[in-house]
Amino acid sequence: GDKVKQSPSALSLQEGTNSALRCNFSIAATTVQWFLQNPRGSLMNLFYLVPGTKENGRLKSAFDSKESYSTLHIRDAQLEDSGTYFCAAEVLSNYNVLYFGSGTKLTVEP
């Protein structure tokens, strides 16, 4: 089965609203990264997390290794937030490798 399950697979938001994306892990994740893939295909780093939380502007992310999940909260969504969000996890037994989720395609509408 999927090592990293992302939900929802797609999401449509009105500008100015808030939402949360989630990743559940069936592997023993030690670190988590969140990326935004823009329409041109480039992967932009959003967060790198050990267990805990981080905030950057309108984005906030949390990683709970005991409960095996991570979340990404988007506050006051803007048009430029549109794209596909990926989470990826590293495991202690193979710490070279990032295991990616299938992504959440976010569309922010005016």
Add this chain to the structure above:
Amino acid sequence: DPKIIQKPKYLVAVTGSEKILICEQYLGHNAMYWYRQSAKKPLEFMFSYSYQKLMDNQTASSRFQPQSSKKNHLDLQITALKPDDSATYFCASSPDRGLGEQYFGPGTRLTVL
């Protein structure tokens, strides 16, 4: 200035041919990686290198061969190309193996006809 350069951006190849995908990073990192993103699957890890040595290989096929001529270079040679190899190939790097976040290049989009 881009910190991770991948060349070419787009590549079209015929079945059975051979291609080399180029990756150079200017982040001063010691570890480099290749990932593949196809329409059917999430981003998948392929290889990792640390100080120019292969550390992990999760690619089943020997048709995929990474090549590291310099510490900041990690090219990917693909032989006997098949249509199923069509995907975007991303190069990434991190400060050291298993240490710190990974940064990704812009990708090479390969189409095999």
